[in-house]
Amino acid sequence: MATTQGTLxxxxxISDPGTASLxxxxxxxxxxHDGEFNMVAKGFGTLKREFDPGLYFVRVEVGDKPYExxxxxxxxxxxxxxxxxxTSPRCSSAAVVEGTSSLHEYTSDYTRALSKTKAKLxxxxxxxxxxxASRQRPDTAAEIRFxxxxxxxxxxxxxxxxxxxxxxxxxTNDNLARGFAAEVNPGGLVLEWKHETMNTYWRQPxxxxxxxxxxxxxxxxxxxxxxDMATASIHLASLSEGFEPRDSHGAAAEAxxxxxxxxRQLLSETRLAELLQGKFQNxxxxxxxxxxILQSSSLPVSVKIKGxxxxxxxxxxxxxxxxxxxxxxxxxxxxxxxxxxxxxxxSWPPMIRLGYLAFRNADWDAPGTFIEEGSxxxxxxxxxxxxxxxxxWPATDRNNKxxxxxxxxxxxxxxxxxxxxxxxxxxxxxxxxxxxxxxxLIIEKHRTVPKLTLSHFAGAGFGEGTADSxxxxxxxxxxxxxxxxxxxxxxxxxxxxxxxxxKQAQDVANRLL
Amino acid sequence: MARDNHYxxxxxxxxxxxxxxGKKNLNCPQNDARAxxxxxxxxxxxxxxxxxxxxxxxNLTLITRDVPQGRNPPRPVVDEILMAIKDTAVRFHxxxxxxxxxAQAEIWNSSRLYLYxxxxxxxxxxxxxxxxxxxxxxxxxxxxxxxxxxxxxxVAKTFRELVVWTDCCRTASAVQIAPAALDLTxxxxxxxxxxxxxxxxxxxxxQPAYEPPANKLAEMPxxxxxxxxxxxxxxxxxxxxxxxxxxxxxxxxxxxVPALSQMYYQVNQAPEIAPDDDIEFVPAVAPTRFPMRxxxxxxxxxxxxxxxxxxxxVENPAAAIEHPPSNSGPGFFEFNLPNGLYVVTPDVADxxxxxxxxxxxxxxxxxxx
Numbered sequence: 001m002a003t004t005q006g007t008l009x010x011x012x013x014i015s016d017p018g019t020a021s022l023x024x025x026x027x028x029x030x031x032x033h034d035g036e037f038n039m040v041a042k043g044f045g046t047l048k049r050e051f052d053p054g055l056y057f058v059r060v061e062v063g064d065k066p067y068e069x070x071x072x073x074x075x076x077x078x079x080x081x082x083x084x085x086x087t088s089p090r091c092s093s094a095a096v097v098e099g100t101s102s103l104h105e106y107t108s109d110y111t112r113a114l115s116k117t118k119a120k121l122x123x124x125x126x127x128x129x130x131x132x133a134s135r136q137r138p139d140t141a142a143e144i145r146f147x148x149x150x151x152x153x154x155x156x157x158x159x160x161x162x163x164x165x166x167x168x169x170x171x172t173n174d175n176l177a178r179g180f181a182a183e184v185n186p187g188g189l190v191l192e193w194k195h196e197t198m199n200t201y202w203r204q205p206x207x208x209x210x211x212x213x214x215x216x217x218x219x220x221x222x223x224x225x226x227x228d229m230a231t232a233s234i235h236l237a238s239l240s241e242g243f244e245p246r247d248s249h250g251a252a253a254e255a256x257x258x259x260x261x262x263x264r265q266l267l268s269e270t271r272l273a274e275l276l277q278g279k280f281q282n283x284x285x286x287x288x289x290x291x292x293i294l295q296s297s298s299l300p301v302s303v304k305i306k307g308x309x310x311x312x313x314x315x316x317x318x319x320x321x322x323x324x325x326x327x328x329x330x331x332x333x334x335x336x337x338x339x340x341x342x343x344x345x346x347s348w349p350p351m352i353r354l355g356y357l358a359f360r361n362a363d364w365d366a367p368g369t370f371i372e373e374g375s376x377x378x379x380x381x382x383x384x385x386x387x388x389x390x391x392x393w394p395a396t397d398r399n400n401k402x403x404x405x406x407x408x409x410x411x412x413x414x415x416x417x418x419x420x421x422x423x424x425x426x427x428x429x430x431x432x433x434x435x436x437x438x439x440x441l442i443i444e445k446h447r448t449v450p451k452l453t454l455s456h457f458a459g460a461g462f463g464e465g466t467a468d469s470x471x472x473x474x475x476x477x478x479x480x481x482x483x484x485x486x487x488x489x490x491x492x493x494x495x496x497x498x499x500x501x502x503k504q505a506q507d508v509a510n511r512l513l
Numbered sequence: 514m515a516r517d518n519h520y521x522x523x524x525x526x527x528x529x530x531x532x533x534x535g536k537k538n539l540n541c542p543q544n545d546a547r548a549x550x551x552x553x554x555x556x557x558x559x560x561x562x563x564x565x566x567x568x569x570x571x572n573l574t575l576i577t578r579d580v581p582q583g584r585n586p587p588r589p590v591v592d593e594i595l596m597a598i599k600d601t602a603v604r605f606h607x608x609x610x611x612x613x614x615x616a617q618a619e620i621w622n623s624s625r626l627y628l629y630x631x632x633x634x635x636x637x638x639x640x641x642x643x644x645x646x647x648x649x650x651x652x653x654x655x656x657x658x659x660x661x662x663x664x665x666x667x668v669a670k671t672f673r674e675l676v677v678w679t680d681c682c683r684t685a686s687a688v689q690i691a692p693a694a695l696d697l698t699x700x701x702x703x704x705x706x707x708x709x710x711x712x713x714x715x716x717x718x719x720q721p722a723y724e725p726p727a728n729k730l731a732e733m734p735x736x737x738x739x740x741x742x743x744x745x746x747x748x749x750x751x752x753x754x755x756x757x758x759x760x761x762x763x764x765x766x767x768x769x770v771p772a773l774s775q776m777y778y779q780v781n782q783a784p785e786i787a788p789d790d791d792i793e794f795v796p797a798v799a800p801t802r803f804p805m806r807x808x809x810x811x812x813x814x815x816x817x818x819x820x821x822x823x824x825x826x827v828e829n830p831a832a833a834i835e836h837p838p839s840n841s842g843p844g845f846f847e848f849n850l851p852n853g854l855y856v857v858t859p860d861v862a863d864x865x866x867x868x869x870x871x872x873x874x875x876x877x878x879x880x881x882x
Contacts, residue, residue, distance in 0.1 A: 035825065035854045036751040037764035055825070055854035057768075057872055065779060066771075070854050070870035263718040264783075388719065 006073040008032065010047040010058055010081045019085040021098065026251055028083075029266060033057040044268040058083075093258060094219040095233035096132065097250035107134050107177050108245040114179045115213045116242030123159040124185030128213040128239060129206070131162065131191070133227035134177040135220045144178040147226045148194030148201065154187060154348065154376070186210035187321075188348040188376075192395055193229035201395035202385070204232070205349045205376070209283070209319040212236050215243055230388060233257055234351065236283050236319075249275065249282050256288035260295070260352075260389050267292065269299060276311050283322070286315045290328040291354055294335070301335060308332040323348050323377075327355025330362060330370070347375035349391045356384065356391045360499055367501035381499040413507050428495065428509050515562040518624040520605055520672070521573040522597050523550050524644070526632030528578055530587050531650035541724040542631035543577050545680055545739040549629045550575050552743055557798055559627065574601060578647070587647035591657045594630075594646075595695055598662065601626065602671045606700040621704045625674035626666065630659065631736060634681025634722070640785070642679040642714040661692040663712055669697035670704045674792055677712045680738045682721040709789040711759050713742070713766060717785045723774050733777070738784055741769040741875070746794055748801035749875055751853045757795040759788035765852070769875055776876070800851035805871075806879045807846045807857060814867045815882050820860040821846055825853050857882065 010030050012023045027045025034040045034056060041049050053075040060067040060083040067083040096111045114130045129151070133144050146162035153159050162180050189206045208214045215235045218227035233254060237243035244250070252275050255267040276289045290311040293304050312332060315325045327350040345368065346359045360381060363370040371377050383393040495505040525546025527539045553559030554570055561570045574597045576589045609620040633645040641660035649655045659679050666675050715722035715738035725733040733740060741749075742762075750757050750765040763786045774782035809816045850873045858868045869882045 033764065033768060036761055037768045037852075039764065039767065055856060055870060057854055061781070065775060066781070068872075070856075070872050072856055072868065072870055261719060263785075 004053070004076040005050040006053050006075055007078040008041075008047070008049055008051050008056060008058075008071065008073050008081070009078055010043070010060070010083065012045065012085050013082045014085065023085055024248065026098070026255055026266075027268070027271070028060050028062040029264075030061075031059045033059070044266075044271065093233050093254050094134065094217040094227075094231050095235065095250070095254045095257075096134065096217060096245045097235070097254045098246050098248065107132070110177055110179060111215065111243060111245050114181050115215060115237055117181075119181035119183050121160060121182040123153070123182060125183050126210050127184050127186040127208040129180075129182050129184050129189065129208060129216070130213060130243075131180040131216045131218065132177060133179075133218045133220050135222075142225050144176075144220050144227065145225050146178065146180065148192075149227075149229065150192045151182065151184075152190040152192055152203070153185075154189065156190070159184075184208060186212075191216065191229070192398070194226070195230070201398050202229070202392050203395050204229070204390050204392045205351055206234075207323055207348060207351060209236070209322060211239050212283075212319075213239050213243065230390075230392075232390065234284055238281060241281070247282075249280050249285055253282050253285035253288055256285065256292050257389065259292055260288060260354075263295075265292070265296070269296065273307060276307065276314070280314065283315055283318045286311045286318070287322075287324045287328065287352060290315075290331075291352060294328075294331055294354075305332065305335055308335065323350040324352055324355050326350070327352065327358050331355070331358045334358070334362075345370055345372040345375075346377050347372040349377045349380060351391060353384070353388060353391045360384075361496070363501045364496050365502060367503040371501070381501075381504075384499060413504065413511070417508060417511065425512060428498075428505075428512050515556075516560045516623070516625070517562055517572070518605070518608075518620055519559065519561050519572060519627070520601050520625070521550075521553050521559070521561060521570075521627035521629070522594070522601055523553070523573065523575045523627070523629045524589055524594055524597075524631065525577045526589055526644070526647050528587060529633060529645070529647055529649055531648060532633075532645075537633065539632065539724060540727055540730055541734070541736040541739070542680070544734045545631040545736050546575060546577050546629065548735055548739065548743055549678070552746055553627060558746060558795065572601075589646065590648050591644075591646040591655050594644075594657060595693060598628070599695060599697075602666075602669075602697055602700045606671055606702065609702075617702070618705055621673050621702060624672045625676060626672040628659075628662065628675070628677045629680075630657075630678070631680040631739060634679065634683060636683040636719050640714075640718070640787070642681060642683055644679065644681055658691070658693050659712075662695060663710060665693070665695050665697050667708045667710065669701045670708050671697055671700045671702055673704060673706070673708060674789075675708055675710045675712075676792065676794075677710070678739075678742060679713070680715045680722055680736045680742075683714065683716050683718055684721050709792055711762075711786075711788050711792045713738075713763075713784055713786040713788075715739075715770070715782070715784055717783050720782065723778060723780070723782055725777050729777065733773075737773040737777075737782060738766070738770050741766055741773060744801070744875055745769065748798045749852055751851070753795075753798050753800040753851070756793055756797050758790065759792045759794075760790040762794060763788045772874055772876075802849035802851055803873050803875055803878070805848045805850050805873055807848075807869075807871075808879055808881045809844050809846070810881055813882055815857075815859050815869075816844075817859065821857050822860050823848065823850070823855050823857050825855055 012019070014020045014023065023045055030043045030047045031039050032041040032047065032049070035054060037057070040051070040056070041047060051073045053073055056071050056073055058069050058071055058081045062083055062085065069081050071079045071081050073079045096107045111132060114132065115128070119128060133146065135144065149162040150158050151160040151162065160180070160182055186208055189208065191204045191206060192201060193204070194201050206214060206216070213236070215237070217233040217235070218229050219231045220227045235243060235250060235253060252267060252271070256272065259266045272289055272292060275285060280286060290308055293299065293307045293311070296304065299307070308328065309332065312325065312329055315322070315328070319325055323346055326346060349356045350359070356377070359370045359377065380393040383396070385392040498505060500508065523546050525542035527542040529535065529537055550568070550573060553561050553573060554563050554568065561572050563570055576594060576597055578586065578588050605624065609617045612620070630644045633649070635643045635645065635654070635656065637643050637658060637660070641658055644657045644659060646655040646657065659677060663675060663677055666672065715736070722736065722738055724736040735743070745762050745765040746757060750761045752761045766784050766786060770784045771781050774780050807815070807821065815821060852873050852875055854870065854872045856868050856870050858866045869880070871878070871880045
């Protein structure tokens with residue numbers, strides 16, 4: 001017998017315009033689970049759906065603690081769940097935008113002022129960079145310092161040391177927020193910072209379009225005085241208008257960035273489509289949104305392609321030279337399966353790590369076509385941080401007073417070799433020996449036979465899967481089994497993970513043999 | 514009868530002496546590994562063959578700081594974990610390698626490898642969970658790419674089923690992640706079907722996995738993911754009486770792990786699970802019951818009757834599952850209920866009697882009605 005379904009309606013308890021705008025800016029994620037705890041529906045802000053009659057468990061990620069309620073959906077009736085809207089923010093992001101814990105009167109005024117006012121520091125012109133560090137809990141306050149943070153130009157030359165007090169802009173309350181601003185030339189820059197726990201320095205590429213101000217928001221964690229630069233949220237605004245923290249597009253961009261950070265969709269596909277189809281002034285919304293489309297597991301390919309075409313078209317008119325736009329273009333082409341050699345190889349790494357990876361992966365089969373040989377994008381191939389939203393690489397050459405990263409070394413491959421870890425070199429050696437028809441002996445238990453031992457055993461004349469008496473007696477000491485392997489050219493493809501292109505990988509393998 | 518073709522490698526790494534001078538040591542992985550071993554050896558759990566000792570199995574390799582004994586710290590390191598995995602694959606492959614085709618297929622069809630790993634971890638692309646070896650130091654990350662191992666077993670098909678549980682962080686790292694140096698080519702088997710995989714990671718990409726605060730270890734001795742996993746496998750999942758399978762273990766973990774992390778830290782640790790629904794962990798087990806107390810407010814309609822009725826299936830009132838005695842105590846009713854969603858009504862014949870809903874989710878729970 002067919003069961004008549006009932007309706008479940010989940011909505012926010014809106015008490016005033018303030019809570020309404022909070023829900024609109026960053027709609028909380030809603031999940032509905034059935035009696036066996038299976039998630040049967042999800043939504044953002046509101047949810048209205050037909051279900052079989054029965055008990056359901058609704059969870060809304062609002063505030064520090066999720067709101068949870070068990071509800072009975074009646075046959076042919078409606079059950080309503082009204083969740084309270086906590087006025088405390090739902091996103092602990094560093095960005096000073098609606099819906100985050102970093103937005104309050106002081107930081108929003110300060111952000112507006114920094115983004116709109118010409119900076120005192122002027123290493124360039126035509127664009128502006130603002131770095132704003134803020135605390136989310138002022139009660140744990142201590143003076144904020146940009147220790148170990150520097151701004152480098154695209155050759156690696158330091159153009160600002162943010163740790164110097166003179167670089168700070170504006171009338172600040174140093175315990176709550178600290179801002180840096182500089183007029184810069186449009187294009188590539190590098191932010192260098194120190195990872196406090198690991199005591200290592202890292203570099204992150206930025207790309208600021210002509211006529212824009214880039215805002216890099218970072219958080220200072222409780223008990224710390226230096227911002228955690230890995231938490232960066234990056235936004236763009238036109239130089240003439242400046243950045244408006246309460247603009248709804250800023251909140252949407254932040255939600256899209258948070259989705260990329262956490263791998264959880266925090267912006268509904270409908271809302272994302274609305275935002276990307278409309279005219280947006282913050283190009284980072286388009287960049288984050290484009291990657292969100294690409295990562296979606298539910299959108300059909302045709303919808304993804306259409307959405308990406310719109311994003312790329314919009315961004316083309318705003319930031320035509322951006323490496324991140326070029327990366328989206330490439331990724332969109334791959335989706336269409338119409339990949340063609342890119343007309344201009346990438347020389348400056350896209351800010352978004354996934355974008356850089358797209359170039360690097362495409363360059364494996366067509367060396368030099370997608371990444372310009374000898375460029376910064378080429379030099380960081382093997383050094384790229386393995387995770388995170390942003391492209392980053394360790395500043396291993398920080399103490400050299402020269403330009404980075406070894407931009408003028410005589411032998412580019414020497415630089416590449418220097419970046420490879422011992423474990424990476426071991427993998428190269430294994431593959432290289434597999435490829436070399438004279439060195440086919442591999443000992444199980446993951447030990448490659450040393451060259452000397454190999455030549456010794458080679459004369460013993462044992463065959464595949466067996467060992468003669470002399471070799472067996474030697475081998476019994478280390479309790480392993482010797483077998484002869486066949487050369488496997490396909491295994492060379494397994495070196496793609498190293499980040500090199502095919503030509504470089506071949507070169508490294510040859511040098512290590 | 515024990516599951517002779519099920520094998521396990523269980524690893525717990527709690528001490529990292531070279532990493533920030535041991536300041537990042539963990540409290541739980543050793544407990545976690547022992548608790549997982551205990552479940553794997555239980556006849557109503559993993560049911561692996563036991564012997565020669567009561568907590569030993571020829572099919573299970575436990576690797577912690579002090580097992581096997583006599584090694585120099587820091588332990589375990591990545592090489593010995595890989596070696597144990599390889600040895601396990603070789604051992605199992607040898608059991609059927611020389612048999613005829615029919616016998617091979619029979620053994621392979623009932624085969625499974627459990628791989629449990631608890632310790633510090635990092636993230637990598639492609640859904641990986643990367644375990645750090647105990648000898649990891651600042652700037653020298655020594656690691657094991659678990660996704661790489663899953664991939665190799667999926668290709669080699671040495672076992673029919675692969676159950677992988679990783680209880681480690683997946684926060685950012687800064688190295689290239691090389692595939693694990695594990696060659697399974699000689700242990701390859703052209704099985705009659707694809708490998709089935711249940712791969713559960715304790716947290717989502719770029720997110721940490723948590724263990725309880727040090728002062729709470731007495732009440733919560735395991736990392737949250739492992740605690741929820743074992744609780745579910747021992748009968749906590751909804752529908753345990755019909756068997757514990759990937760399809761009911763997964764939603765249980767997805768609800769239970771965030772609840773535990775909320776309880777102790779007010780954070781949302783959400784596991785990431787790729788299940789194969791056909792994997793059965795336990796055929797059927799008596800559901801675990803958890804204490805539940807309904808406190809009656811003054812003037813509540815529940816205060817008048819002497820008992821209440823509790824339903825898990827509201828559309829079928831005949832399925833009321835509890836009639837708690839009226840002498841639960843003044844002003845409250847107490848039950849022991851399996852995990853799930855419930856509705857409670859006064860025990861009266863009125864179809865319009867008030868109803869309250871609640872859920873039981875693995876902890877002592879009190880609700881005011």
